[in-house]
Amino acid sequence: MLNVIIAGFGFIGRKLVRTFHKKIDLIKNVDSKFKIIGVSDSKGYLYNLNGLDLKRLSSVKRLSEYSEEYREGRSTEEMIEKGEANLMIEVTPTNVDDGEPGLSFMKAALKKGIHVVTSNKGPLVVAFRELTSLAKRNDCFLLYEGTVAGAIPIFSLIKRCLQGDTIRRIMGILNGTTNYILSRMYFEGTSFELALKEARERGLTERDPSYDVDGIDAACKAVILANALMNRNVKFKDVKRTGIRRVTQEAISLAKKSKFAIKLVSVIDKRIEVSPKLVPINHPLCVHSTLNAIHIETDLAREITLIGRGAGEETVSAVLNDVLTVIRETASRSRKI
Ligand SMILES: NC(=O)c1ccc[n+]([C@@H]2O[C@H](COP(=O)([O-])OP(=O)(O)OC[C@H]3O[C@@H](n4cnc5c(N)ncnc54)[C@H](OP(=O)(O)O)[C@@H]3O)[C@@H](O)[C@H]2O)c1
Numbered sequence: 319m320l321n322v323i324i325a326g327f328g329f330i331g332r333k334l335v336r337t338f339h340k341k342i343d344l345i346k347n348v349d350s351k352f353k354i355i356g357v358s359d360s361k362g363y364l365y366n367l368n369g370l371d372l373k374r375l376s377s378v379k380r381l382s383e384y385s386e387e388y389r390e391g392r393s394t395e396e397m398i399e400k401g402e403a404n405l406m407i408e409v410t411p412t413n414v415d416d417g418e419p420g421l422s423f424m425k426a427a428l429k430k431g432i433h434v435v436t437s438n439k440g441p442l443v444v445a446f447r448e449l450t451s452l453a454k455r456n457d458c459f460l461l462y463e464g465t466v467a468g469a470i471p472i473f474s475l476i477k478r479c480l481q482g483d484t485i486r487r488i489m490g491i492l493n494g495t496t497n498y499i500l501s502r503m504y505f506e507g508t509s510f511e512l513a514l515k516e517a518r519e520r521g522l523t524e525r526d527p528s529y530d531v532d533g534i535d536a537a538c539k540a541v542i543l544a545n546a547l548m549n550r551n552v553k554f555k556d557v558k559r560t561g562i563r564r565v566t567q568e569a570i571s572l573a574k575k576s577k578f579a580i581k582l583v584s585v586i587d588k589r590i591e592v593s594p595k596l597v598p599i600n601h602p603l604c605v606h607s608t609l610n611a612i613h614i615e616t617d618l619a620r621e622i623t624l625i626g627r628g629a630g631e632e633t634v635s636a637v638l639n640d641v642l643t644v645i646r647e648t649a650s651r652s653r654k655i
Pocket of ligand 1 (some may be wrong): 325326327328329330331358359360361394407410411412419437439440465466468611628629630631633
């Protein structure tokens with residue numbers, strides 16, 4: 319029986335609540351007592367141990383519009399400390415400098431034996447080993463499918479379907495914004511500056527576009543992939559990183575003539591590197607616009623490529639799948655007791 323709290327009621331938090339409402343029959347088939355008992359934002363939280371009304375919660379933009387139950391001035395830590403939840407979904411903003419506030423929320427939850435599902439990269443980039451050992455010590459799930467490549471189920475695929483394979487290399491186009499910019503330059507012949515301006519106008523860039531164009535976002539995702547799937551213990555500083563600012567229209571045209579495209583590729587093998595690379599146009603990794611792609615090389619399956627949407631509301635698919643995994647696994651554990 320899952321009592322769920324959600325930290326963060328922004329774009330993903332709201333979409334998630336709407337999805338829970340829409341798919342409640344499917345969820346209740348797996349856990350008939352599933353309920354959301356708390357949701358927080360930066361200013362306070364809503365809490366009701368009997369379960370919040372998903373229909374009403376789906377219709378509000380801000381938590382304070384839900385009802386007088388909204389406790390302004392109260393913190394997410396306080397909501398966690400009540401200890402009545404057994405799953406926290408952590409969807410506060412990513413901060414790759416110190417992982418906060420999500421890192422503290424995740425540590426507090428795991429210490430109390432609360433499972434964690436998140437789409438927030440920051441805490442995993444800063445403290446992957448610490449969080450995974452904390453989860454293990456407290457017998458908790460820590461699932462983070464939504465942190466890398468949005469809706470593409472890379473962690474689930476490798477952990478569930480390739481359990482006996484050794485992953486030799488992962489190559490990925492992990493940032494949709496830079497892929498959009500490079501695709502505009504490739505197909506429309508626009509300059510980097512114009513393509514970046516377009517991306518900003520379409521709301522595709524982070525508030526600080528250097529997060530995308532200097533490869534910071536892609537490097538964070540490479541760190542999570544390396545630590546989670548290739549048993550590495552790397553930090554952000556270990557990534558050799560070059561962004562796309564110096565990719566010129568001339569370089570792209572030249573590559574195109576030889577049937578290559580220039581893409582911002584993350585490579586994880588002995589190296590861990592993010593840089594613009596020439597990718598043959600008929601290679602499965604060569605996807606365009608805002609799409610993401612991940613190409614894995616293993617000893618047994620050899621090569622597998624996944625293509626999909628790397629951000630946006632599709633990320634909810636990954637978060638919901640992680641939530642359903644926790645529901646199913648905890649239900650099967652309690653059947654064994
Ligand atoms: N958006 C996407 O397409 C996408 C895709 C993949 C992964 N992600 C990741 O998913 C996470 C959520 O993204 P988002 O787009 O939903 O972000 P968002 O729209 O900025 O929402 C963040 C939410 O977190 C709340 N928050 C901030 N500080 C908090 C604190 N100290 N305590 C409690 N709540 C706090 C904010 O509160 P206020 O409402 O009061 O400001 C807001 O409700 C991020 O880590 C992001 O990187 C996002």
